[in-house]
Each structure stands twice: as C-alpha cells, then as structure tokens.
Amino acid sequence: MLIVQKYGGTSVGDLERIENVAKRVARTKDAGNDVIVVVSAMSGETNKLIEYAHHFSKNPSPREMDLLLSAGERVTSALLAIALKEMGYDAIALTGRQAGIYTDDVHTKARIDEIDTTTMQNHLKEGKIVVVAGFQGITREGEVSTLGRGGSDLSAVAIAGAMGADLCEIYTDVDGVYTTDPRIERRAQKIDKISYDEMLEFASMGAKVLQNRSVELAKKLNVNLVTRSSFNDNEGTLITKEENIMEQPIVSGVALDKNQARITLRNIKDEPGIAAKIFSTLADENINVDMIIQNVGQDGTANIGFTVPENELEHAKNVMEKLEASENIEFDSNIAKVSIVGVGMKSHSGVAGIAFSALAKENINIEMISTSEIKISMIVAEKYGELAVRILHEAYGLDNRS
Amino acid sequence: MLIVQKYGGTSVGDLERIENVAKRVARTKDAGNDVIVVVSAMSGETNKLIEYAHHFSKNPSPREMDLLLSAGERVTSALLAIALKEMGYDAIALTGRQAGIYTDDVHTKARIDEIDTTTMQNHLKEGKIVVVAGFQGITREGEVSTLGRGGSDLSAVAIAGAMGADLCEIYTDVDGVYTTDPRIERRAQKIDKISYDEMLEFASMGAKVLQNRSVELAKKLNVNLVTRSSFNDNEGTLITKEENIMEQPIVSGVALDKNQARITLRNIKDEPGIAAKIFSTLADENINVDMIIQNVGQDGTANIGFTVPENELEHAKNVMEKLEASENIEFDSNIAKVSIVGVGMKSHSGVAGIAFSALAKENINIEMISTSEIKISMIVAEKYGELAVRILHEAYGLDNRS
Numbered sequence: 001m002l003i004v005q006k007y008g009g010t011s012v013g014d015l016e017r018i019e020n021v022a023k024r025v026a027r028t029k030d031a032g033n034d035v036i037v038v039v040s041a042m043s044g045e046t047n048k049l050i051e052y053a054h055h056f057s058k059n060p061s062p063r064e065m066d067l068l069l070s071a072g073e074r075v076t077s078a079l080l081a082i083a084l085k086e087m088g089y090d091a092i093a094l095t096g097r098q099a100g101i102y103t104d105d106v107h108t109k110a111r112i113d114e115i116d117t118t119t120m121q122n123h124l125k126e127g128k129i130v131v132v133a134g135f136q137g138i139t140r141e142g143e144v145s146t147l148g149r150g151g152s153d154l155s156a157v158a159i160a161g162a163m164g165a166d167l168c169e170i171y172t173d174v175d176g177v178y179t180t181d182p183r184i185e186r187r188a189q190k191i192d193k194i195s196y197d198e199m200l201e202f203a204s205m206g207a208k209v210l211q212n213r214s215v216e217l218a219k220k221l222n223v224n225l226v227t228r229s230s231f232n233d234n235e236g237t238l239i240t241k242e243e244n245i246m247e248q249p250i251v252s253g254v255a256l257d258k259n260q261a262r263i264t265l266r267n268i269k270d271e272p273g274i275a276a277k278i279f280s281t282l283a284d285e286n287i288n289v290d291m292i293i294q295n296v297g298q299d300g301t302a303n304i305g306f307t308v309p310e311n312e313l314e315h316a317k318n319v320m321e322k323l324e325a326s327e328n329i330e331f332d333s334n335i336a337k338v339s340i341v342g343v344g345m346k347s348h349s350g351v352a353g354i355a356f357s358a359l360a361k362e363n364i365n366i367e368m369i370s371t372s373e374i375k376i377s378m379i380v381a382e383k384y385g386e387l388a389v390r391i392l393h394e395a396y397g398l399d400n401r402s
Numbered sequence: 403m404l405i406v407q408k409y410g411g412t413s414v415g416d417l418e419r420i421e422n423v424a425k426r427v428a429r430t431k432d433a434g435n436d437v438i439v440v441v442s443a444m445s446g447e448t449n450k451l452i453e454y455a456h457h458f459s460k461n462p463s464p465r466e467m468d469l470l471l472s473a474g475e476r477v478t479s480a481l482l483a484i485a486l487k488e489m490g491y492d493a494i495a496l497t498g499r500q501a502g503i504y505t506d507d508v509h510t511k512a513r514i515d516e517i518d519t520t521t522m523q524n525h526l527k528e529g530k531i532v533v534v535a536g537f538q539g540i541t542r543e544g545e546v547s548t549l550g551r552g553g554s555d556l557s558a559v560a561i562a563g564a565m566g567a568d569l570c571e572i573y574t575d576v577d578g579v580y581t582t583d584p585r586i587e588r589r590a591q592k593i594d595k596i597s598y599d600e601m602l603e604f605a606s607m608g609a610k611v612l613q614n615r616s617v618e619l620a621k622k623l624n625v626n627l628v629t630r631s632s633f634n635d636n637e638g639t640l641i642t643k644e645e646n647i648m649e650q651p652i653v654s655g656v657a658l659d660k661n662q663a664r665i666t667l668r669n670i671k672d673e674p675g676i677a678a679k680i681f682s683t684l685a686d687e688n689i690n691v692d693m694i695i696q697n698v699g700q701d702g703t704a705n706i707g708f709t710v711p712e713n714e715l716e717h718a719k720n721v722m723e724k725l726e727a728s729e730n731i732e733f734d735s736n737i738a739k740v741s742i743v744g745v746g747m748k749s750h751s752g753v754a755g756i757a758f759s760a761l762a763k764e765n766i767n768i769e770m771i772s773t774s775e776i777k778i779s780m781i782v783a784e785k786y787g788e789l790a791v792r793i794l795h796e797a798y799g800l801d802n803r804s
Contacts, residue, residue: 015457022458052481055417056424057488064487064495068480071473078470079454085466086459093466098544142500 001166002034002124006134006156009043010173011230012076018042021171021230022083025129029089034124036163038134038156039080041072062107066136066146069108070096073133073152081131091129094119096136097144101155103137109148112137112155115162132159150211157214161221168223170210171230176237177202177209179253179398184386187399191252192235195242198252201341201375215239242343250344250351251396256389258382260290261313261333262368265326267301275304278325285319287312291337291370291377305368307337307379335367336385339377340392352376358395364388403568404436404526408536408558411445412575413632414478420444423573423632424485427531431491436526438565440536440558441482443474464509468538468548471510472498475535475554483533493531496521498538499546503557505539511550514539514557517564534561552613559616563623570625572612573632578639579604579611581655581800586788589801593654594637597644600654603743603777617641644745652746652753653798658791660784662692663715663735664770666707667728677706680727687721689714693739693772693779707770709739709781737769738787741779742794754778760797766790 005025012018021037029035040046049068053060077093084091100116123130134152137145147154153170160168175190177199182188194202196219203212209227218225218239228236242248268274275294282289292306308316310333320329345351352369355376359366364387368379380388393399407427414420423439431437442448451470455462479495486493502518525532536554539547549556555572562570577592579601584590596604598621605614611629620627620641630638644650670676677696684691694708710718712735722731747753754771757778761768766789770781782790795801 015454019458049477052417052477053484056421056481056485060484061487064480064483067476067495067497068484071476074473075451075454075470078466079458081466082455082462082470083458085463093469095469095546144497 001032002036002163003028004036004038004156004160004163004165004168005171006038006152006169007040007171007230008152008173009040009046011171012039012080013043015079017230018076018079019083022080022087024230025080025084026087026089029129036120036124036130036132036159036165037080038132038152038159039073039076040134040152042076045072045075063143066107066110066144069146070133070136070144073135077131077133081129084129084131089129090127091131092123093131093133094123095133096155097138099130099132099159101137101158103139103145103147105139105141105143105145107143107145110137110139110145112147112158115158117162120159120163150214153211153214154217157217157221157223157225160223161217166224167226168218169226169228169236170214171228172209173229173231174209174227175229175232175234176227177239177253180389180393181256184256185390185393185399188393189398189400190234191237193238193240193245194252195245195343196239197242197374198341198343199239201339201372202253202255209237210239248344249342250348251340251342251398252344253341253398254389254392254396255339255341256385257337257339258385259310260307260335260337260379261310261331262305262307262335262379263313263316263320264303264305264330264332265320266303266328266330267299268304268326269301274325275302278304278320278323279306281319281323282308282316285315287316287319291368291379293368293370307335307368334382335379336382336388337377337379338385338388338392339375340396341375343374345374345376354395355392358391359388362387362391364391403434404438404565405430406438406440406558406562406565406567406570407573408440408554408571409442409573409632410554410575411442411448413573414441414482415445417481419632420478420481421485424482424489426632427482427486428489428491431531438522438526438532438534438561438567439482440534440554440561441475441478442536442554444478447474447477465545468509468546471548472535472538472546475537479533479535486531486533491531492529493533494525495533495535496525497535498557499540501532501534501561503539503560505541505547505549507541507543507545507547509545509547512539512541512547514549514560517560519564522561522565552616555613555616556619559619559623559625559627562625563619568626569628570620571628571630571638572616573630574611575631575633576611576629577631577634577636578629579641579655582791582795583658586658587792587795587801590795591800591802592636593639595640595642595647596654597647597745598641599644599776600743600745601641603741603774604655604657612641650746651744652750653742653744653800654746655743656791656794656798656800657741657743658787659739659741660787661712662709662737662739662781663712663733664707664709664737664781665715665718665722666705666732666734667722668705668730668732669701669703670706670728671703676727677704680706680722680725681708683721683725684710684718687717689718689721693770693781695770695772709737709770736784737781738784738790739779739781740787740790740794741777742798743777745776747776747778756797757794760793761790764789764793766793
C-alpha cells in the first residue's frame with residue numbers, strides 16, 4: 001500500500017512528539033507500505049511568525065508572508081527526516097517546491113494547480129520515506145506560496161490524489177469523528193466510516209476535525225481519508241465514498257452550533273424582488289447566511305427570518321438597517337442550531353418526525369427548520385442546545401451501549 | 403552607488419533591531435543609492451535549530467541540515483522586507499535560490515559557483531530594495547545548500563562582486579578593525595583603511611570581525627569591504643586594495659593569540675626528509691601548524707619547534723609520539739603569539755628591530771620568530787602576552803593620542 005500520513009502542529013509540537021511520529025512512520029514502513037509524510041509547523045511556530053510580521057505591519061505583503069510562514073514546515077520536515085535516518089530508515093525531506101506542488105499565485109491562500117510527482121515517485125522507488133513540508137507550494141514564476149488555514153491537510157490530500165495513494169491518514173489530537181461532541185454527550189461513539197457528504201455537513205457545523213476544503217478535495221480526487229489521533233493507536237474514522245460504506249445508519253451524528261444569530265424582518269415592504277435584494281446585499285458584504293425562512297405575514301406582507309454567524313451579526317445589522325427593507329427588525333443571538341446528518345435519510349422517510357416528536361416530548365420548541373438531502377437543522381433556544389443534542393442522540397439510537 | 407549591506411545575527415537579534423536595520427537601509431536608499439541587503443538568521447535561531455537536529459542525531463544528514471538551517475535567514479529576510487514596505491519602500495525578499503546563488507553540492511559548507519544576477523538586477527531597475535536571505539544557495543540539482551560559518555558574509559561579498567557593487571558593508575556589533583584589541587590596550591585606534599592582505603593576517607590571528615574566507619573572496623573579486631557597527635553611526639573600517647590606501651602606516655596593528663601551543667623535538671634522528679615526514683603527517687591529520695623553527699642541535703642532529711592551536715595539542719601529541727621522530731619531545735601551551743602587521747614593512751627596513759629592542763628593554767624574551775612580507779610574529783611566555791602588545795602598540799606609534 002501507498003499511505004500518505006499527515007501530522008498536524010500538536011502532533012509535532014515538540015522534539016519528543018516528532019520522535020513519536022518518526023516511530024509511527026517507521027512502523028507503517030515496516031508493515032510493508034510505501035510512506036509519504038506531510039508535516040505541519042511545530043505548534044505555535046506559525047503564530048509566532050505571524051506575530052513577528054504584525055509587529056512591523058498590520059497588513060504585511062502576502063508574498064513575503066508566504067516566504068516567512070513556509071519556514072516552519074521546512075524545519076519540521078528536515079527534523080523528521082533526520083530522526084528517521086537516525087533510526088536506520090532512508091528518508092528524504094522535500095520542500096513544497098521539491099515535492100513538485102504547483103499552485104496559483106494567490107499568496108497566503110493559494111490553490112494547488114498540479115503536482116509533478118516525478119521526484120516523489122523516484123524517491124519511493126528507491127525505498128525512501130518521503131517527508132514533505134506541508135502547507136506550501138510554488139507558483140509557476142518560482143515564488144513560494146502557502147495554502148492558507150488547513151493547508152497541510154490539503155497538501156496531504158492532493159499528494160494522495162496525485163500519487164493514487166491507498167490511504168491518506170490525517171493525524172490530529174482527537175480520535176476521529178464522533179456521533180456528537182463527547183463533551184456534550186459522553187455516550188457519543190466514534191464513527192468508523194462516514195461518507196464525504198456527511199463529513200462535509202459535520203465540518204460545516206463546527207466539528208473541527210477536518211476543514212471542508214480538504215474533505216471536498218478528497219471527494220473530488222476520490223481519496224480515502226482517515227482522521228485519527230497521533231497520541232494513541234486507536235483506529236480513526238474513514239471518510240470515503242458512500243458506496244464503500246456497507247452498513248449505512250440512517251443518522252450518523254448530531255451536531256450543535258451555538259455561534260449562530262437570527263435576524264427576523266417582519267412586514268417587509270411589498271416590493272418585487274425584495275428578498276433577492278436582501279440576500280444579494282448580504283452576499284456582497286461577505287456575510288454568510290445559513291438558514292432562511294420566509295412566510296406571509298399580516299396584510300399580505302412577508303416575514304423573513306435568517307441566521308448568520310454570531311460574529312457577523314453586527315455587520316449584518318448595519319447592512320439591514322441601511323437597506324430599510326423593514327421597520328421591524330429583530331435580532332436574536334440566543335439561539336442554537338442542532339443538526340442531524342445521515343445519508344440514510346435519502347432512502348428513509350419519517351426521519352424528521354422522530355426528531356420533532358422527541359423534542360416536543362421535552363417541550364423544546366423548534367423555531368426554524370431547514371433540510372437538505374442528508375441533513376435536518378433545527379433552531380432552538382440556546383439554553384436548550386445541549387439538551388436537544390442528547391435527546392436526538394438517543395432518539396436516533398446513537399448512544400454507545402458499551 | 404550600488405551598496406550591498408549585510409547584517410549579522412546580533413544586528414537582527416530581535417524585532418526592534420530589525421526595525422533599526424530597516425531604518426538604516428532606508429537612509430541608504432534615501433541617499434540615492436541602490437541597495438541590496440543580505441541578512442543572517444536572528445541570533446540564537448541557527449543554534450536552536452542545530453540543537454534540535456542534534457536531539458535526533460549526533461551526525462545529522464548534511465542535506466537535511468541545510469534545509470533546516472536555511473529557514474532562519476528566510477524568516478529574517480521576509481520580516482525585513484515587510485518592515486521596509488510598511489515604511490513606504492518597495493522591497494522584495496529573495497531566498498538564496500531566488501537570488502540566483504548557485505553553489506557546489508557540498509552540503510553545510512558549499513562554495514558559491516556562480517550568481518545569476520538577472521532577478522536582482524531586474525528588481526533594482528524597478529527601484530526596489532532587494533533583501534536576500536544570506537548563508538544559503540541552491541545546487542544545480544535544486545537542493546538547498548548552506549555556506550558554513552560566516553556564510554552570510556560570503557553571500558554579501560559574492561553578490562557585491564557579481565553585481566559590481568561600489569561597496570559591501572558588513573554590519574556587526576563592533577565598530578571596525580582596531581590597531582589592537584581595545585580590551586588589552588584602551589588606546590587602540592580604529593583603523594580607517596586597511597589592505598586585504600593585512601586584514602587576512604589580522605583575521606588569521608583571531609580578530610573576529612571578519613572571516614578569512616570573506617576577505618579572500620573580497621580580494622579576489624576586488625570588492626570594497628567595510629566592516630562597521632549596526633548599533634551606531636560611526637564610520638567603520640574599509641578593507642580594500644593596497645593601491646587605494648594613500649597614507650600607508652608601516653605597522654597597521656598588533657595582534658595577540660593566546661590559543662597556541664608549542665611542540666619542540668630535540669635531537670631528531672638524522673634521517674633524510676624527517677622534517678618533511680613530520681609536517682606531512684601533521685597535515686594529513688588536519689593539524690594546523692603555524693610557526694616552524696629548525697636549527698642544528700648537538701652532534702649534528704636537528705631541533706625542530708613548531709606551534710599548533712592549543713585545542714589541537716592533544717591530537718598533535720599522539721601523532722608525534724607515534725611517529726617516534728625524537729625521544730625528546732616537549733610540549734608547552736603557556737605561550738602567546740604577538741604579531742605586528744603592516745604592508746609598509748615591505749618598503750621599510752628595520753621594522754623588526756623596533757619590536758625586538760622594545761621587548762628586550764622590558765626583559766621580555768622572544769622565544770620564536772617568524773616573518774612574512776607584511777607580518778612579524780613572536781612567541782613569548784603567555785604571561786607577557788598583553789604587556790608585549792601594549793609595548794609594541796606604543797613602539798610603533800599606534801596609540802590614540804586623542
């Protein structure tokens with residue numbers, strides 16, 4: 001097997017941890033696999049460099065930022081290769097450039113255009129463990145670029161895709177993806193397998209294991225992604241094609257997002273296209289609107305309710321007041337979004353009913369509802385957020401029976 | 403004028419110092435010059451990275467060490483460019499690769515083969531301040547290389563040579579080259595101008611301002627080198643061609659080297675070529691022999707005395723005992739080498755006599771003497787080292803009269 005392993009900042013946070021990573025890589029190699037390792041900067045390093053830059057400028061040049069920030073991953077890759085060689089393994093550290101990772105020229109958030117795998121292929125053929133500095137690439141003009149937040153995950157997934165790797169393991173400090181946040185419901189279970197689409201819904205709901213960009217890329221490149229912990233030997237969660245998952249539960253998990261706020265506009269002016277105007281203005285201002293509900297109010301005027309991230313509420317308020325679409329605007333940040341996710345919903349009816357009646361039984365009022373093919377999201381009062389998660393987790397049979 | 407400025411680790415030791423460097427660079431630019439700045443890693447950074455590597459391996463792979471160590475200079479160059487841009491100057495940071503610095507493939511102590519100045523030329527033409535990460539280059543195979551100790555100085559001198567710069571300023575934490583160590587003789591004066599050859603003699607005697615490799619390269623490339631402090635505005639010392647120095651003093655300075663040890667072999671076997679055998683063996687063992695004195699002893703046998711660096715004495719002892727060239731070997735590390743240097747000696751006779759009589763007057767016995775065209779070195783008992791320096795400094799009229 002060809003396995004790409006990616007180790008994040010906490011996994012390589014100090015020299016002892018880098019040594020542990022080296023041992024894990026060595027075990028993977030010893031098991032007969034070819035291994036490409038992608039590493040992040042040691043935790044804290046990137047933030048330190050950002051602070052340094054901000055000492056000089058609030059708005060440092062993106063090109064120079066990339067040159068600056070790419071240093072951290074280079075250090076880790078060199079150290080890991082040195083550690084592996086000391087253990088008797090043939091290893092080679094490659095920068096983004098040396099690994100053939102070509103990006104566009106949007107500094108600090110570049111996108112990978114193409115990976116020239118020649119060098120990596122050659123080193124693997126010679127039996128070497130290839131250690132790649134994550135997060136970075138090179139533009140066609142030879143400038144150093146970085147991929148933005150979660151960049152090392154992207155490096156790993158893109159390399160796994162380009163190399164046709166059998167597995168891309170993303171090591172972090174958590175064991176994988178859970179049916180819900182174990183801090184809310186201690187009976188939460190680790191999920192063994194989950195589809196890309198489910199994972200995307202989870203990630204967008206604040207499950208911080210993987211960023212959407214990486215999961216989307218894995219889906220596009222058909223990369224089998226595993227998220228697991230570098231601090232123990234527990235199996236992680238495999239994120240893969242829906243077809244690869246034999247026993248599909250109807251609901252895979254329950255997520256809670258308390259960082260939402262709701263804006264309600266009542267008795268909106270009866271103008272054609274007023275709703276379009278509201279949401280295109282919000283889009284122009286880069287405000288992320290999530291759930292939208294529109295219904296007819298008194299006198300034939302409409303009510304529109306929608307949610308935005310809590311930290312964008314102030315901005316949204318200003319935009320709405322300027323727009324003068326309604327004289328009656330309410331803002332509420334004391335809400336929570338509870339979502340259930342599962343590809344099984346596609347083929348099962350009555351899934352939503354279970355949630356509605358379970359919450360009703362506990363007298364939790366559902367204030368807004370939105371559904372997609374594989375997700376049902378409900379807005380409840382913020383104080384009921386955790387309770388709603390526990391009720392739903394049990395209602396869909398997700399509780400760990402062990 | 404095109405000026406290359408190089409700032410060492412202490413000059414860019416923290417963010418405030420980098421800001422000061424930015425101001426100095428800006429002043430140079432404002433004065434109407436084109437400026438290329440070469441920077442070292444922030445002081446302590448390189449040592450930290452070396453320590454990291456040694457945590458994993460006593461003998462880390464040179465290729466990976468270069469990848470590791472080159473990170474520090476990249477950070478400084480990016481930060482300095484960011485600082486300059488914030489001040490309103492157009493600046494660009496370049497890695498060794500981007501600056502076109504090609505080296506051989508001897509990792510951790512590469513030699514610069516060639517500099518492709520195209521990129522630097524283009525940026526200068528556009529009015530930019532070019533900031534180059536020192537100490538590093540790239541091999542023809544695209545591997546990152548570093549130049550070893552004093553590498554950033556070499557980068558600066560090589561760039562100045564390749565670009566035909568008018569001046570190459572090396573900024574450190576000392577004001578320049580002094581007629582002798584001011585800690586020994588407080589009347590020591592800073593030298594305004596000194597020839598390459600004199601500087602080479604000073605450097606090899608332990609004046610730590612510049613390494614010989616840099617001075618040799620400056621001489622070869624005919625680069626006007628200035629060494630000065632980044633912590634004040636004092637003029638430094640210009641190191642240049644002998645012809646460029648109008649008023650040549652007979653003696654430029656006095657140096658003291660207490661890290662020498664003497665080995666004396668008495669009654670050496672009367673074999674042809676025995677001296678050659680001794681010194682070729684020492685050379686094979688990489689022991690640096692400095693002064694050598696041979697004279698005829700009793701019975702037609704020879705006595706040979708020579709000096710080696712104190713920290714190589716043990717090694718030299720073993721080599722000598724194995725060689726069995728003499729049954730009578732003495733070792734003495736309580737010696738000091740006092741040297742006077744000056745190109746004026748070439749055209750003046752009687753220079754040595756001044757030294758001999760000045761030391762004799764104070765009853766300091768000269769145990770060994772060696773002379774070159776521009777240097778006279780004398781071995782005295784270690785305890786007389788500083789006194790001898792002061793006597794000679796005065797005898798040759800070097801004392802600061804101000």
